[in-house]
Amino acid sequence: MQRCPHCRARYNGTARCRRCGAGLEKLLEIERQAEQLARQAVACLGAGDIAGASSCARIAMRLHATPFNRALVGFIGSLAGHPDTIGGPEIETMCLHGQLDAVEREK
Structure with a gap:
């Protein structure tokens, strides 16, 4: 988290916002x-468990849509033969919010 979701003050590493x-x-x-969960997905990949990796990565993505988590879901999807799948309905939400670059939108 970089900013407080309530007042947008910069996050300073504490459990309470310094401003609000x-x-x-x-x-x-x-x-x-x-x-x-993202770490667990990577561990599942290392063990050859694509289904487990996919499940963990998708949940991680739903909880926190970081660039790494998006890339992880896309990578696992490509291994599973679904390169355009980034988490089902989440891709529509991300496109609406401009969080995907133009290359990903073309898929």
Whole structure:
């Protein structure tokens, strides 16, 4: 998280926003869970478990749509023979919000 979702103040690494006092603990926990799931997806890839990797990566993507998580879902999709699948309906949402570059939109 780079900014408070309530007041947009820069995140300073604490569990409360320095400006508005909003509690950020749950959001930080969600980010940690997404990172853990992304790591688990990579471990599944290393073990040859494409289905497990895909499941973990998609959940990580739903929790926190980072560039790494998007790339991971796309990479796993290409291994599974679905290179244009980045997580089902999420791709439409990301396109609507301008989060995919032009190359990904062409797929």
